[in-house]
Amino acid sequence: xxxxxxxxxxxxxxxxxxxHEHHDNFITKYIFSTDHKMIAKQxxxxxxxxxxxxxxxxxxxxLQLGFPDMxxxxxxxxxxxxxxxxxxxxxxxYLALVTMHGTIMVFFVLTAGLSGTFSNFLIPLQIGAxxxxxxFMNMLSYWFFFLSGVIMFISLFLEKGPAGGGWVVYPxxxxxxxxxxxxxxxxxxxxxxxVFFIASSLMGGINYITTVINLRTKGMSxxxxxxxxxxxxxxxxxxxxxxPVLFSAALLxxxxxxxxxxxxxxxxxxxxxALPNTGGSAVLYQHLFWFLGHPEVYxxxxxxxxxxxxxxxxxxxxxxxxxxxxxxxMLGITILSFVVWAHHMFVSGLNPFLGSIFMFLTLIIAxxxxxxxxxxxxxxxxxxxxxxxxxxxxxxxxxxxISGGLTGIFLGNSAIDIQLHDTYFVVAHFHLVMGAASxxxxxxxxxxxxxxxxxxxLDEKLGYVHFWLTFVGVYLVFFxxxxxxxxxFPRRYYSWTNFSFADMYxxxxxxxxxxxIITFFAQFIFVFNFFYSxxxxxxxxxxxxxxxxxxxTTPVVPGHGNWVGEIPTVYRWPYDYSKPGSKxxxxxxxxxxxxxxxxxxxxxxxxVQLEKEIMAEEGEVLVTNESKES
Amino acid sequence: MYGFLISIGVVLLIxxxxxxxxxxxxxxxxxxxxxxxATTSNKVNAILFMVFLIGIxxxxxxxxxxxxxxxxxxxxxxxxxxxxxxxxxxxxxxGFIFILTHILLFWFSYHYRYDEKRRAAFYPDxxxxxxxxxxxxxxxxxxxxxxxxxxxxxxxxxxxDNAHVVEIMGYQFAWDVRYPGADQQLGNYxxxxxxxxxxxxxxxxxxxxxxxxxxxxVVIPKGEPVLFNIRARDVLHSVFAPHMRLKMDAVPGMPTRxxxxxxKTTEEMRAELGDExxxxxxxxxxxxxxxxxxxxKVITVVEPExxxxxxxxxxxxxxxxxxxxxxxxxxxxxLAEIYINEE
Numbered sequence: 020x021x022x023x024x025x026x027x028x029x030x031x032x033x034x035x036x037x038x039h040e041h042h043d044n045f046i047t048k049y050i051f052s053t054d055h056k057m058i059a060k061q062x063x064x065x066x067x068x069x070x071x072x073x074x075x076x077x078x079x080x081x082l083q084l085g086f087p088d089m090x091x092x093x094x095x096x097x098x099x100x101x102x103x104x105x106x107x108x109x110x111x112x113y114l115a116l117v118t119m120h121g122t123i124m125v126f127f128v129l130t131a132g133l134s135g136t137f138s139n140f141l142i143p144l145q146i147g148a149x150x151x152x153x154x155f156m157n158m159l160s161y162w163f164f165f166l167s168g169v170i171m172f173i174s175l176f177l178e179k180g181p182a183g184g185g186w187v188v189y190p191x192x193x194x195x196x197x198x199x200x201x202x203x204x205x206x207x208x209x210x211x212x213x214v215f216f217i218a219s220s221l222m223g224g225i226n227y228i229t230t231v232i233n234l235r236t237k238g239m240s241x242x243x244x245x246x247x248x249x250x251x252x253x254x255x256x257x258x259x260x261x262x263p264v265l266f267s268a269a270l271l272x273x274x275x276x277x278x279x280x281x282x283x284x285x286x287x288x289x290x291x292x293a294l295p296n297t298g299g300s301a302v303l304y305q306h307l308f309w310f311l312g313h314p315e316v317y318x319x320x321x322x323x324x325x326x327x328x329x330x331x332x333x334x335x336x337x338x339x340x341x342x343x344x345x346x347x348x349m350l351g352i353t354i355l356s357f358v359v360w361a362h363h364m365f366v367s368g369l370n371p372f373l374g375s376i377f378m379f380l381t382l383i384i385a386x387x388x389x390x391x392x393x394x395x396x397x398x399x400x401x402x403x404x405x406x407x408x409x410x411x412x413x414x415x416x417x418x419x420x421i422s423g424g425l426t427g428i429f430l431g432n433s434a435i436d437i438q439l440h441d442t443y444f445v446v447a448h449f450h451l452v453m454g455a456a457s458x459x460x461x462x463x464x465x466x467x468x469x470x471x472x473x474x475x476x477l478d479e480k481l482g483y484v485h486f487w488l489t490f491v492g493v494y495l496v497f498f499x500x501x502x503x504x505x506x507x508f509p510r511r512y513y514s515w516t517n518f519s520f521a522d523m524y525x526x527x528x529x530x531x532x533x534x535x536i537i538t539f540f541a542q543f544i545f546v547f548n549f550f551y552s553x554x555x556x557x558x559x560x561x562x563x564x565x566x567x568x569x570x571x572t573t574p575v576v577p578g579h580g581n582w583v584g585e586i587p588t589v590y591r592w593p594y595d596y597s598k599p600g601s602k603x604x605x606x607x608x609x610x611x612x613x614x615x616x617x618x619x620x621x622x623x624x625x626x627v628q629l630e631k632e633i634m635a636e637e638g639e640v641l642v643t644n645e646s647k648e649s
Numbered sequence: 650m651y652g653f654l655i656s657i658g659v660v661l662l663i664x665x666x667x668x669x670x671x672x673x674x675x676x677x678x679x680x681x682x683x684x685x686x687a688t689t690s691n692k693v694n695a696i697l698f699m700v701f702l703i704g705i706x707x708x709x710x711x712x713x714x715x716x717x718x719x720x721x722x723x724x725x726x727x728x729x730x731x732x733x734x735x736x737x738x739x740x741x742x743x744g745f746i747f748i749l750t751h752i753l754l755f756w757f758s759y760h761y762r763y764d765e766k767r768r769a770a771f772y773p774d775x776x777x778x779x780x781x782x783x784x785x786x787x788x789x790x791x792x793x794x795x796x797x798x799x800x801x802x803x804x805x806x807x808x809x810d811n812a813h814v815v816e817i818m819g820y821q822f823a824w825d826v827r828y829p830g831a832d833q834q835l836g837n838y839x840x841x842x843x844x845x846x847x848x849x850x851x852x853x854x855x856x857x858x859x860x861x862x863x864x865x866x867v868v869i870p871k872g873e874p875v876l877f878n879i880r881a882r883d884v885l886h887s888v889f890a891p892h893m894r895l896k897m898d899a900v901p902g903m904p905t906r907x908x909x910x911x912x913k914t915t916e917e918m919r920a921e922l923g924d925e926x927x928x929x930x931x932x933x934x935x936x937x938x939x940x941x942x943x944x945x946k947v948i949t950v951v952e953p954e955x956x957x958x959x960x961x962x963x964x965x966x967x968x969x970x971x972x973x974x975x976x977x978x979x980x981x982x983x984l985a986e987i988y989i990n991e992e
Contacts, residue, residue, distance in 0.1 A: 285902025
């Protein structure tokens, strides 16, 4: 039905679009825009802004960890009272830095910046739709996110500091201001910001799901969707099912903090007084939190994997190996992501029997991840690889996904996790597999679709320099953390010198900090490239990567409604690269099978027949339509 | 002055980079190489992947071997030997996959770099391969899980009846230790009874509490089961004894436990490591506030005879501070006085 509607609507809408262009003023075009491409760019720029804030916070605490004796007075102009008279960083603020770094990176950069940018940008363009199902809701989604960001940003400047109980904000620490100053106003703002963030994610997610289900163009069946769209679709499903649970966790925490309830609080004596709360369970919060928290890992990772699949296939000039297996493994990851959350809680006082169950479930999820890696490797095998910056970042992603994924096998094993839990081994693990991998997915996406976003190319050479500095940098930062973790160094420590078992590796920590600072500054190359190329970059052609997917059939800079005239019909899957017999090494999705008899595979002969019948029917419809009009 | 010079240097550096960048852009436009695909850059990137594989890979292997004795913590408990063995078995398996997949990833990247004369192979799927690499990881993981599961159930199973009980209570920012005394029964506690002199909130109307005694460090016997009863008074903490391969959260309102068998005395460990200063330590592994990084407690492991001797010499709470039982009902107070006056 939807398909028929779209084509019937086309003729009229092209005319509308034309009108629209003239009515756009600055505010409707750049600020309160309902165009999915503009909203995507808004998300992207916000994501870049937050990535720099989050990265800068990490540089600050890496300075403390790498150079514990350093005089940090030179940071006084920025940090003010958080640097004491002797030039030392305040331990409370250290915890706040760690907390805000985590919150910002996980939610604002890798969730909003990644899904928000590429789901918005690519879903309509790659499935052949004029825009999102609800442009207005899409706009609201961005502005809720923006508001959330403003609130979180304000909390950075509070006198008592922002939230400081770690990004997981476990109560009772996060519920009691007596326990840590950040649990006062800072935590209140954190919770308010998260509520807006969750609302934003839900509105975005509903839109993505609806659009993918309802607005695919003619011929774009689910079995012809690019893997990017599959990934965004499943990501949105995960978000829709898990974010409300975080909302409930936050709501109960608000009640405990402000209205005297005892959902999470029990038997607490603090600041010289016994609190009246009894009967609550701190572990309940952890269950609710990780019911989102673990799927969240896949919310940030799946879009990156989707982007990588697309970029690797295009630049290997080869079909992605095992398209169906890729979809099945993503589905497997989606479903399993909901039943592994308690592996974050093996030593939280959880019933050990439950621990066993979650250990089994957790290690099952490693199987689809392994399948994905092997499929990527096979896609590269016997390819004809073009190392565009996007391709380099995608290969980097695969490397991080392997390195970080393998350490997950240690942590998912509850017996081994006893020792490794909350040590730097965990920090190394998730920064590689979820942090760096997703971040690389995001950068691959920016490099690959920049020409479609701004009609100009990013500079390749700068892209190469950016890639190599970042790739090597990330490994130099996070690989040594495995050693530190195996040696038992706990996380979120301001200093390790109080313990004789951890009073070593000052050299390694210094090394990590230097690598982190260099990697951070290497990102400025990207920012320069990004903003410079936006205005001064080389003009892009309409299909610079010789890619098959639909977005490259639009004008170089697509306007409102994306396609001038009718939305193209799709006749084949998106991965017909280097098909034997075909002259070019790519066949776009819009080329009918009947037009390429020389390269059709035996099983496609039947489809050609079917295609011809449909086209004949279409022809009749068109003829009748025309005769009606005249 | 230095700041000024440095900023001038930075500005000059940026200008140089800028010039180089502009020149290379202009050259590539002039040569028309910006239209080509099989460029030198493509080759350079392919080679860099091999350099990365050999360079960074070699550095990782070298450092892992060189530092082996540094990052591997000595083991102080029986189950620690089991979990460490599991750790290193997993390391062998994953290490093999890590190296293999990375060699493939970077070798393919290098070997199949773009060549105008070549065409990529059209190889969209192979179900046999997919099944193969679904089943192999599944089987390997099953083996790892089952051995991990066995260890986990042994470690988390109920403590033996003869285990020595030690109560460890976390609060901001230290640990308080309590022993059950001669009767081997810890007295009840109630957080509302917490005062400056009764930091653990011990309920002295419970007779079992009369002989309970505190200790500055956790003293435990070698070779005998020890049960930590763990609780927290204010926020979450986590008892982490790295040498014992022991970690368990301390949760307000929900007591937790962890039992283990220490297998080396502190003295033995000192001799073995040649480090006279060595101590087994407890740290906090769950963020709990400003002093999170300073919650140190020492565990002293001694020979069983020495432990019994030490245990018998300790002074109960009520003996060192008789005020604790001043308000008790008469009968209980009389009973308490027996403990207090005992020599």
